Amino acid sequence: MPIPTSSGPDQSKPKILIPEKVSPDGLALLQKSFEVHERKGLSPEQLLEIIPEYEALIVRSETKVTAALLQAAKKLKVVARAGVGVDNVDVEAATKNGIIVVNSPVGNINAAAEHTIALMMAVARNIGDACASIKDGKWERSRLVGVEAKGKTLAIVGLGKVGLTVARIANGLGMNVIAYDPYANTQLAAATNVTLKSSLNELLPDADFFTIHTPLIASTKGMIGASELAMMKPTARILNVSRGGMIDEVALLEALVANKIAGAGLDVFTSEPPQPDSSASRLIAHPKVVATPHLGASTVEAQENVSIDVCEQVILILSGSLPRSAVNAPIILPEEYRTLQPFVTLVEKMGSLYTQHYTTRAASTGQQTRNTFDITYEGSLATLNTTKPLFAALIKGLLSPISSPGEININIVNAELVAKERGLYVNEQRSRESPEEKGYTSFVTLRARTSRSASHARSGPRNDPKAETEQVIQGYVAGNVPYISRLDRFATNFVPSGNLLICRNYDSCGRIGFVGQRLGKADVNINFMSVAPLEREGEGKNRNEALMILGVDKPAGKEIVDGLIDENGVLEASTVTLGNV
Numbered sequence: 001m002p003i004p005t006s007s008g009p010d011q012s013k014p015k016i017l018i019p020e021k022v023s024p025d026g027l028a029l030l031q032k033s034f035e036v037h038e039r040k041g042l043s044p045e046q047l048l049e050i051i052p053e054y055e056a057l058i059v060r061s062e063t064k065v066t067a068a069l070l071q072a073a074k075k076l077k078v079v080a081r082a083g084v085g086v087d088n089v090d091v092e093a094a095t096k097n098g099i100i101v102v103n104s105p106v107g108n109i110n111a112a113a114e115h116t117i118a119l120m121m122a123v124a125r126n127i128g129d130a131c132a133s134i135k136d137g138k139w140e141r142s143r144l145v146g147v148e149a150k151g152k153t154l155a156i157v158g159l160g161k162v163g164l165t166v167a168r169i170a171n172g173l174g175m176n177v178i179a180y181d182p183y184a185n186t187q188l189a190a191a192t193n194v195t196l197k198s199s200l201n202e203l204l205p206d207a208d209f210f211t212i213h214t215p216l217i218a219s220t221k222g223m224i225g226a227s228e229l230a231m232m233k234p235t236a237r238i239l240n241v242s243r244g245g246m247i248d249e250v251a252l253l254e255a256l257v258a259n260k261i262a263g264a265g266l267d268v269f270t271s272e273p274p275q276p277d278s279s280a281s282r283l284i285a286h287p288k289v290v291a292t293p294h295l296g297a298s299t300v301e302a303q304e305n306v307s308i309d310v311c312e313q314v315i316l317i318l319s320g321s322l323p324r325s326a327v328n329a330p331i332i333l334p335e336e337y338r339t340l341q342p343f344v345t346l347v348e349k350m351g352s353l354y355t356q357h358y359t360t361r362a363a364s365t366g367q368q369t370r371n372t373f374d375i376t377y378e379g380s381l382a383t384l385n386t387t388k389p390l391f392a393a394l395i396k397g398l399l400s401p402i403s404s405p406g407e408i409n410i411n412i413v414n415a416e417l418v419a420k421e422r423g424l425y426v427n428e429q430r431s432r433e434s435p436e437e438k439g440y441t442s443f444v445t446l447r448a449r450t451s452r453s454a455s456h457a458r459s460g461p462r463n464d465p466k467a468e469t470e471q472v473i474q475g476y477v478a479g480n481v482p483y484i485s486r487l488d489r490f491a492t493n494f495v496p497s498g499n500l501l502i503c504r505n506y507d508s509c510g511r512i513g514f515v516g517q518r519l520g521k522a523d524v525n526i527n528f529m530s531v532a533p534l535e536r537e538g539e540g541k542n543r544n545e546a547l548m549i550l551g552v553d554k555p556a557g558k559e560i561v562d563g564l565i566d567e568n569g570v571l572e573a574s575t576v577t578l579g580n581v
């Protein structure tokens with residue numbers, strides 16, 4: 001790989017700043033061609049002062065890479081995260097400033113999984129308490145009797161890379177593994193002997209040990225609160241090696257104090273390091289808690305992996321090549337940009353709309369989500385040399401709403417692999433039919449179905465294919481602006497951007513007023529509205545149904561949406577956030 005060479009004294013070499021402990025194995029690769037500055041313990045002000053000198057910044061989870069820092073970083077080309085989570089990096093600000101953010105999505109997976117198992121065993125056998133007791137000169141055998149993992153049920157939320165690795169190790173311990181992840185790869189789950197449950201309610205009562213491995217995103221924040229903890233056995237033990245904030249720290253502390261939960265093993269907290277007297281500090285101090293200071297990825301091996309991975313990517317970027325795991329790199333090559341860009345936007349929005357609109361519905365009715373998609377390109381799109389950017393845009397759109405901001409690194413190079421890993425099957429079709437009679441030069445249609453293996457792998461309600469409702473999204477581009485022209489069986493026309501509220505209702509008087517009034521009361525302003533009517537056969541009599549698509553100034557919260565479902569109101573409602581077009 002070409003590396004920039006120095007043509008003068010050392011000071012002319014591009015400079016790389018490393019303000020945290022990063023393994024020397026990767027840094028050694030940089031030494032020859034770059035000036036590498038390891039500067040631990042910088043204050044945010046000091047960092048801000050020196051950042052304009054640097055072309056690359058390599059961090060772990062402690063450095064807060066803020067918009068202000070990125071704004072000041074006039075020479076910076078890359079922020080490299082030596083690990084998975086980029087929640088400490090303002091990825092949007094980096095993108096705005098043309099700075100590539102890369103991470104190492106697999107280098108520390110095994111370390112995080114093994115740490116989860118270590119905490120599980122430590123909690124099961126009171127290792128923390130016993131160690132403190134014996135060091136204190138005591139010999140307390142009867143107070144410190146533990147439980148075994150063998151034969152117990154391990155409940156996993158989030159069956160991604162870490163979750164699956166935990167499941168594999170737990171199999172070896174003779175545990176029964178169950179999981180809740182509405183987007184899980186059902187074939188991988190079945191191959192790992194994991195029984196998928198269709199809701200948290202179905203998962204939690206069976207858990208002897210509970211562990212969470214999702215990203216910290218809107219749908220997972222506060223996912224385990226007082227009511228979820230109340231569903232668990234009082235003998236259950238809780239583990240968290242993903243991110244603080246998914247489990248409500250106050251509720252967990254109360255459950256431990258009231259003997260409603262038997263113990264917890266925690267590696268991550270809402271504030272790190274925890275502030276004195278915070279909920280995290282009180283939890284750490286509780287005798288039934290085994291706590292570690294965010295050590296999930298802290299093994300020699302994992303640090304070597306992630307360091308080499310990101311340093312290689314820094315070299316690629318500083319020498320003008322594309323990195324392997326760019327969090328915010330474009331999914332489209334410059335020469336294809338002009339023709340394809342509006343369609344890339346359209347297809348990405350269709351994928352995102354699909355996940356947010358249909359999976360909310362599936363989750364609320366306990367149905368499985370669909371994982372097989374047919375995407376049809378009609379008109380001028382059908383003559384393209386390659387549809388790779390559109391395929392990548394679809395995968396990115398489908399997965400972004402269920403991933404941490406910036407954690408989903410999808411581009412034309414890796415889209416197929418990511419789709420396979422996540423159990424998504426996409427059949428791309430080209431239609432020779434001319435859509436011109438419909439008034440557009442190109443049309444894209446996305447249809448979702450359930451694969452056979454998926455319906456066998458799930459323990460939730462079985463899908464009868466005949467009973468399946470159609471899930472279709474159709475769109476087109478006019479004047480470089482994407483439009484959605486069909487949702488289910490409803491003909492519509494709206495630009496997929498901003499915050500939407502999509503309601504299905506009987507087409508009768510007062511429904512629009514009802515929704516408008518409820519939103520008004522909740523201080524949610526309606527920017528636009530599109531009504532899509534449909535004639536549908538009801539039982540014994542004809543009933544008209546319609547779809548209301550409302551553009552709103554802020555996302556309507558769960559309480560507002562639940563409040564709309566009423567016999568005088570709407571049958572179904574979902575909120576969708578799509579960003580700008």
Ligand SMILES: NC(=O)C1=CN([C@@H]2O[C@H](COP(=O)(O)OP(=O)(O)OC[C@H]3O[C@@H](n4cnc5c(N)ncnc54)[C@H](O)[C@@H]3O)[C@@H](O)[C@H]2O)C=CC1
Pocket residue numbers: 084085105108109112157158159160161162163180181182183184213214215216219220241242243267268294295296297298402403
């Ligand atoms: N403590 C530590 O040092 C480390 C922590 N981590 C953290 O572990 C977490 C998991 O990492 P990976 O397994 O690599 O991520 P991943 O992206 O491979 O898996 C995440 C899984 O969560 C699922 N998910 C998303 N929303 C969900 C929801 N609402 N309900 C149930 N499941 C949902 C996804 O479908 C996916 O299968 C991340 O937050 C990461 O930052 C990772 C490495 C080290």
Ligand SMILES: O=C(O)C(=O)COP(=O)(O)O
Pocket residue numbers: 060061062082083084085086108294295296297298
């Ligand atoms: O990779 C991750 O997501 C982690 O949480 C590891 O964080 P660290 O690099 O140990 O600060």
